[in-house]
Amino acid sequence: MCGIFGYIGDKESIPFVIEGLKKLEYRGYDSAGIATLNKGNLFVSKCLGKIVSLEELLSQKPINGTIGIGHTRWATHGRPSHLNSHPHQDCQGKIVVVHNGIIENYLELRRELAEAGHKFTSATDTEVLAHLIEEHLDGNLLIAVRKALHKVRGSYALAVISEHDPEKIIVARHGSPLIIGFGEKECFISSDIPAMLKYTGKIIKLENGEIAEVGKNELKLFNLLGEKVERETELVSWDPESAEKGGYSHFMLKEIHEQPNALRKTIEGRVEAESNLIHFDELNLSDEEIRKINRVVFTACGTSWHAGLIGEYLFEQFAKLPAEVEYAAEFRYRHPIIDENTLVIAITQSGETADTLGAVWEAKAQNAKVISICNVMGSSIARESHGVVYTNAGPEIGVASTKAFTTQLTVIYLLAIIFGKRRGTISNSEATKLINELIEIPQKIEQTLYQEEEIKRIANKFHRATNALYLGRGKGFPIALEGALKLKEVSYIHAEGYPAAEMKHGPIALIDQNMPVVVLALAGRRYDKIMGNIEEVKARGGIVIAVACEGDQIIAEKADEVIFIPKTSESLSPILAAVPLQLLAYHIAVKRGCHVDQPRNLAKSVTVE
Numbered sequence: 001m002c003g004i005f006g007y008i009g010d011k012e013s014i015p016f017v018i019e020g021l022k023k024l025e026y027r028g029y030d031s032a033g034i035a036t037l038n039k040g041n042l043f044v045s046k047c048l049g050k051i052v053s054l055e056e057l058l059s060q061k062p063i064n065g066t067i068g069i070g071h072t073r074w075a076t077h078g079r080p081s082h083l084n085s086h087p088h089q090d091c092q093g094k095i096v097v098v099h100n101g102i103i104e105n106y107l108e109l110r111r112e113l114a115e116a117g118h119k120f121t122s123a124t125d126t127e128v129l130a131h132l133i134e135e136h137l138d139g140n141l142l143i144a145v146r147k148a149l150h151k152v153r154g155s156y157a158l159a160v161i162s163e164h165d166p167e168k169i170i171v172a173r174h175g176s177p178l179i180i181g182f183g184e185k186e187c188f189i190s191s192d193i194p195a196m197l198k199y200t201g202k203i204i205k206l207e208n209g210e211i212a213e214v215g216k217n218e219l220k221l222f223n224l225l226g227e228k229v230e231r232e233t234e235l236v237s238w239d240p241e242s243a244e245k246g247g248y249s250h251f252m253l254k255e256i257h258e259q260p261n262a263l264r265k266t267i268e269g270r271v272e273a274e275s276n277l278i279h280f281d282e283l284n285l286s287d288e289e290i291r292k293i294n295r296v297v298f299t300a301c302g303t304s305w306h307a308g309l310i311g312e313y314l315f316e317q318f319a320k321l322p323a324e325v326e327y328a329a330e331f332r333y334r335h336p337i338i339d340e341n342t343l344v345i346a347i348t349q350s351g352e353t354a355d356t357l358g359a360v361w362e363a364k365a366q367n368a369k370v371i372s373i374c375n376v377m378g379s380s381i382a383r384e385s386h387g388v389v390y391t392n393a394g395p396e397i398g399v400a401s402t403k404a405f406t407t408q409l410t411v412i413y414l415l416a417i418i419f420g421k422r423r424g425t426i427s428n429s430e431a432t433k434l435i436n437e438l439i440e441i442p443q444k445i446e447q448t449l450y451q452e453e454e455i456k457r458i459a460n461k462f463h464r465a466t467n468a469l470y471l472g473r474g475k476g477f478p479i480a481l482e483g484a485l486k487l488k489e490v491s492y493i494h495a496e497g498y499p500a501a502e503m504k505h506g507p508i509a510l511i512d513q514n515m516p517v518v519v520l521a522l523a524g525r526r527y528d529k530i531m532g533n534i535e536e537v538k539a540r541g542g543i544v545i546a547v548a549c550e551g552d553q554i555i556a557e558k559a560d561e562v563i564f565i566p567k568t569s570e571s572l573s574p575i576l577a578a579v580p581l582q583l584l585a586y587h588i589a590v591k592r593g594c595h596v597d598q599p600r601n602l603a604k605s606v607t608v609e
Contacts (some may be wrong), residue, residue, distance in 0.1 A: 002086070002100040003027035004067040004196055005180065005480060006159045009216045010168050010184025014058065014067030016188070016199070021051050021070045023244075027100075028074030028393065029454065030377055032177060034058070035096040036065030040166040042096055044486050046071075046085045052243050058069060066216075069159045069169060069189070071098035075377040076265075076392055077106070078123030088127040090134035091119055094163040095141075097133070099126040100191055101155035101176040104269040104527030109151060125269075130157060141165040142213045145172060146224055149211070155268060157206075159189055160388035169214045172224075173206035174274045175264075177199060180204045180214060182233060187214050193236055201236040250596045252398035252490065256582050260442040262403040263575075265392040266410045272437060276431040278418050283371060284387035290422045293343045293369070296323040299331045299359040300347035303401040303485065307373075307408040308347050309478035310574050318426055318434075320420035328355040332362045342368040345415075349404040351379020358361075360384050375404055389415065398597045400489045402582050405482065406445075409575050413438060437569050441576065445564040448579045455580055458545060458561050462516045468493055469507055469517045470581075471500040475485035475574045476520030483518055485579035490596050491589035500533040511542040518584075520577055521548040521555050524570040534558050547577050 003024025007016040017034055024245055032054040033046025047053050051072060054605055071086035078084035087096040104504050106125035109132065114120065118131040132148035133141075141162050149156075155175025161168075171178055173191055181188035181196040181203045188196040193203065204219070206212065210229060213220040221229040232472045238417070248254035255326040257597050296315050298308030308325040315323040325489050326336070328346070332355065338344065344363035348356045351374040363370050372385040375393050391407035417434055420426035426434075460467075468487060472480035481497035488495050498507055498520070511517065521530050531554065538558065546559035549567050556562055563584075565576040 002074050002191070003195070004069070004098050004100055004157060004159055004189065004191045005093045006169050006189035007186065007216060008067045008509040009183065013065055014063070017070040017403070018051065018055060018058075019066045019198070020188070020190055020195040021072045022053075024191055025051055025072050027191060027210060027488060029395070030075045030080035031073045032071065033085050033087050033094055033098075034063075034068060034070040034089040035098075035161060036063050037067040037161055037163070037166050038063070038065035040163055042094060042161070042163050044089065044096060046082065046087065048080055048082055048085065051390075067166070067169065068133045069096070069098050069161055070180050074394060076102060076390065077125040077477045080378050083122045084124050086126060088122060088124065088130045090130040092134070093261070095130050095133050095137070095160065096162070097126060097130045098157055099129055099158045101157060101174075102265065102269045103128060103150070103152055103156065104154035106277040119590055128502050132499070133160060135548045137164060137404050139164075141168065142170055142211070145170045146211055146226060148223070149174075149224060155264070155302075159192060167215060167361070170211065171206065171214060172211040174208050175269050180206065180212065180219060182219075186216055187219065190213065192246065194246070197236065203236055204231055205234055205471040210590045227351060243244050249590070250398065250586070252400055252402060252586055255396055255398050255402045256579065256586065258394070259403045259406050259446045259579065260449075262393045262407050263410055263445065264440045265394070266444075267439065271414070271435050271439070273432065273435050276421070276435055278414050278435070280389045280414070280418070280481070282388050282390075285369070285371065287422050289369065290419055292341055293321065294341045295338075296321050296343045296345060297331070297336070297338065297363075298323065298325045298345045298347060299363075300325075301328050303405050303482060304347040304349065304356075304408060306478045306482040307405055307412060308345070309481070310409055310475060311345065311412040313475050314416035314571060315419065318416040320425040321419065321423075328353070328359040333464055336362065336366070338363060338366050338368045340367040340369070344368045344370045344393055346370060346373065346381055346385065347408055348381050348538055349375045349401055351376040351381040357381050357384065368408065368474065373408055399599055399602045400486055400585070406575050406578055409578075410438065410441075434569075434571070440476075441568065441572055443577055444568060444576055445579055448568050448576055451580065452583055455563060456587045458563070459584055460591055461561075462545070463491075463588045463591035464491060465514065466516050467510065468495040469503075469510065469515060469519075470495060470497040471517060471518035471530075472532060473495070473500045473526040474524060475568040475570065476522050476530070476577065479520055479574045479577045479581065480518070482578060483585070486582055486585035487547045487588065489599050489602060490585050491592050492600070493588065493592055500530055501591055503533060503603070504536065508536065508540065511537055511540045513543065515541045516545055518547070518581070519559070521546045521552070521559070522570070522573045522577060523549045523552070523567070524573070531558065547580055549573070
């Protein structure tokens with residue numbers, strides 16, 4: 001996820017663009033850049049690092065212009081570097097592009113353009129856009145951009161300026177957000193509304209498949225067929241604090257609702273459903289190395305450990321490899337028995353967690369192969385691993401992990417398929433089916449989010465509880481653990497997750513009419529068993545809140561409250577089931593008056609032991 005900001009008017013653009021990029025820095029922090037048009041000439045300044053580094057560069061080598069576009073990057077294609085930072089230019093240096101999103105077919109386009117004589121300087125997907133526009137330019141920049149986009153597959157929000165048309169900014173959007181704001185003889189372009197609210201609240205949101213020509217006094221809006229589009233402006237009246245959260249009350253709630261798009265970004269450009277191919281460019285594991293692996297060890301902390309527990313189930317199911325999950329703090333100190341045929345998978349949101357980093361060092365010291373699943377490009381754990389898969393969830397600001405968790409599960413699911421295919425334990429047709437089921441998950445999360453008001457009602461009913469029990473079987477057990485952790489983190493209610501069969505080995509003594517018991521009653525071969533556990537809870541006067549698959553008529557007769565999730569495969573149900581439990585914990589915490597985004601005693605990244 002990257003941030004775009006642009007200005008066109010009669011004033012110097014640099015101060016506006018820099019201020020806008022600062023507001024967007026939560027969207028990206030690997031590198032930053034800016035391009036201006038001054039008297040028909042293009043000037044570009046960019047660097048590795050945060051916006052402050054760009055400011056320092058501009059103070060040493062100033063550029064000017066009343067038209068400017070800027071970018072703050074969160075890397076997906078190509079490591080953070082000066083060459084990979086935006087803006088990107090064409091061969092002649094007369095067209096400049098900034099882009100947020102993923103061009104799925106960029107390798108194919110890059111080959112075609114290289115054969116046509118275009119020279120590339122970066123490893124990014126974005127650079128193909130500049131060269132595509134150059135290839136189609138015949139006097140009209142808007143038409144050239146439109147023709148270029150007809151060849152593109154993927155998601156994008158982009159802004160283009162050029163010496164060929166020095167009085168305009170061309171913008172377009174598909175999948176990634178882009179907003180145009182209107183001032184007095186000036187216009188602003190931004191990835192998010194908050195970045196421009198200091199200057200204007202009068203906006204238009206580009207819709208998917210739209211392209212616009214922006215001047216300081218006018219806007220011409222079209223679809224990609226070239227047909228003119230009419231749209232009224234909106235007036236935004238957010239206060240600054242609410243604006244940064246996109247209108248949501250808390251970052252945690254915003255990030256829960258970002259999960260459909262976060263999963264799309266994790267999947268986009270990496271899977272080909274028809275050919276059942278999965279591309280993880282920086283995995284760095286050959287087929288021969290995968291076949292030599294005889295054991296998998298997941299290591300992580302907190303929520304990421306719960307993701308690893310799901311990984312244990314999936315790797316054993318798909319790849320037929322013995323797998324286990326280790327708390328990183330324990331793994332690094334207990335003389336683990338591993339060797340060159342062991343694969344250690346470190347899972348981390350930040351890539352800086354001290355215990356997980358120590359576990360990686362311990363694994364490498366014993367010659368194990370180490371790959372990491374991480375959300376932050378170029379982080380310590382990513383650099384220390386032999387291979388890495390980035391979750392592409394975008395910055396997660398709320399301390400309680402939400403979208404980082406579900407994108408980790410998505411990556412683990414895809415890794416298990418890769419290993420199963422390469423080891424011959426799942427067929428191509430099975431892999432195709434599994435991939436197609438995953439592609440449907442973001443839309444099914446959207447359906448789950450529609451139940452927020454019902455979940456809020458349940459939260460209001462039980463927010464005074466002092467204890468809670470979460471039960472699950474099979475892949476529902478790690479989600480029970482995660483649901484309990486979320487409740488503890490943000491609401492300060494004591495909660496425990498258990499395998500449902502273990503309830504009668506101790507926890508059943510705690511059950512009474514004052515303790516809510518959250519049960520993961522997911523479809524699958526353990527369904528009858530979990531129904532028996534519900535009967536045991538009800539027989540002792542317990543209150544049952546069930547998470548079940550839509551269409552389940554039996555559960556409604558047995559549970560006190562039911563939250564339904566869309567039907568999916570047993571292997572993917574944990575991703576869907578996590579979402580209502582996040583919402584339940586969030587709304588209980590809000591009702592209790594807790595500081596949701598910054599719970600007491602907790603930090604987003606634990607960088608000390």
